Structures are given as structure tokens and as C-alpha cells.
Amino acid sequence: MRWIDEKFKKDPTHYVLQTLMAFVAIAVVIVALGALTNGAMVAALGASAFIVFAAPHTSVARPRHLIGGHVISMAVGLLCSLVFRFGWLSLTDLSAGLVGAAAVALSLFGMVLTDSEHPPAAGNALAFAISSFDAGHILFTLGAVLCFAIIRHLLRGWLRDLI
Numbered sequence: 001m002r003w004i005d006e007k008f009k010k011d012p013t014h015y016v017l018q019t020l021m022a023f024v025a026i027a028v029v030i031v032a033l034g035a036l037t038n039g040a041m042v043a044a045l046g047a048s049a050f051i052v053f054a055a056p057h058t059s060v061a062r063p064r065h066l067i068g069g070h071v072i073s074m075a076v077g078l079l080c081s082l083v084f085r086f087g088w089l090s091l092t093d094l095s096a097g098l099v100g101a102a103a104v105a106l107s108l109f110g111m112v113l114t115d116s117e118h119p120p121a122a123g124n125a126l127a128f129a130i131s132s133f134d135a136g137h138i139l140f141t142l143g144a145v146l147c148f149a150i151i152r153h154l155l156r157g158w159l160r161d162l163i
Contacts, residue, residue, distance in 0.1 A: 005162075007162070011160070014159075014160045014162065015162055018053045018054065018159060018160070018162060019053070021053050021151070022049050022050065022052075022053035022054070025049045025052075025053070025144075025147070025148065025151070026045070026046050026049050028144075029042060029045045029046070029049070029144050030042055032140060032144075040123050040124070040126055040127035040131065041123070041124060041127045041128075041131075041137065041141060043120075043123050044070075044073075044120045044121060044122075044123030044124045044127065045120075045141065045144050045145070046120075047119070047120030047123065048066060048070070048118065048120045048121070048145065048148055049148060050120075051066075051118075051120065052066065052148045052149075052151065052152050053159070053162075054161075054162045054163050055161050055162070055163050056152050056155075056156065056159040056160075056161065057156075057159070057160075057161045058161065059117075060117060060118050060119065061152060063149040063152075063153070064115070064116050065111075065116050065117055065118040066118050066145055066148060066149050066152075067142075067145055067146065067149055068111070068114060068116030068118070069107075069111050069116050069117060069118025069119075069120075069121035069122075070118065070121040070124055070141060070142070070145045071142070072107055072110040072111055072114065072116060072121070073103075073107040073110075073111070073121040073122055073123075073124040073125035073128075074124050074125070074128050074138060074141060074142075075110075076103050076106045076107040076110055076125045076128075076129075077103045077107070077124060077125040077126065077127065077128025077129040078128050078129075078133075078138075080099050080100075080102055080103040080106070080125070080128075080129035081099075081128060081129050081130070081133075083095075083099060084099070084130075091130070096130045099129050099130060100126045100129050100130045102129075103125040103126055103128070103129035103130075104122045104125050104126050106125070107121065107122050107124075107125035108122060124141060
């Protein structure tokens with residue numbers, strides 16, 4: 001049984017530096033979003049940061065998937081939230097669960113239909129479907145995802161897949 005990845009032994013620098021980059025990216029997200037939103041949005045962005053910094057050369061880390069997945073998921077979540085915003089349903093555990101599940105399923109469908117699969121983005125579909133939000137949440141989430149994509153692009157020759 002091996003406890004430490006053999007790739008780490010060969011090149012610990014990338015592991016340490018890419019982990020520190022992920023720390024900074026997520027710290028900024030948590031500090032900025034902490035006062036604005038719930039944990040589901042932070043979790044979705046945290047999982048996206050993991051992919052960008054631990055597996056930057058995988059298909060789900062590409063801008064089409066990273067940005068497209070989050071845009072689709074937010075749009076689906078916003079559409080699903082209309083049932084609460086217009087009072088068609090009251091927010092109960094059952095209604096939130098069903099609407100949240102529908103948002104995740106529909107975002108999955110939208111992402112696979114458009115070949116922009118980014119699994120962490122489904123968390124935003126759930127968050128936007130059942131949580132209070134405003135334009136600031138949407139803009140910040142898009143800004144964070146765009147920053148992740150830009151960082152990945154600028155460092156594409158240096159970043160390594162760690163998984």
C-alpha cells in the first residue's frame with residue numbers, strides 16, 4: 001500500500017505551488033462570498049478551483065466546460081427559483097428538495113447537451129434554485145469562474161495534472 005503519490009516524489013514543487021494557488025483562489029471566494037451567499041455556491045466554486053488547480057489539462061477544466069457549465073447551471077437554477085419567487089410554491093423542505101433536484105437534473109441535461117460538462121457547476125443550479133440571491137451573486141460567480149479560466153490559460157504551460 002502506497003500512501004504518497006509517486007508523482008509527488010518526482011515533482012513536489014508543482015503540488016505545493018498549485019495547492020497554494022488553490023488556497024488563495026478559494027480564500028478570495030470565501031471572503032468575498034461569505035457575506036453574500038450560502039455554502040452551496042462556495043462549495044461549487046471550491047470544487048471548480050480543485051479541478052482547475054489539480055487537473056488543469058482535463059476536459060472539464062477547459063473554459064467551455066468551466067464557464068459554460070456554470071452559466072447553464074446558474075440559468076437553470078434561476079429559472080427553477082421562479083416557482084418560489086412568484087409564489088407558485090411555498091418554500092418547504094419537500095418543495096426545496098424537489099425543485100433543487102430538478103435544477104440539478106436539468107443543468108446536467110443542459111451541460112451534456114451542449115458538451116460543456118463541469119460537474120461542480122451543478123451545485124450552483126441547486127444553490128440558485130432554492131436560495132436567496134441577487135445580481136451580485138451572479139456577477140461574482142461569473143467573475144470567479146472567469147478568473148479561474150484566465151489563471152488556467154495564463155499558466156497552462158506550467159500547471160500539471162496532479163491527479
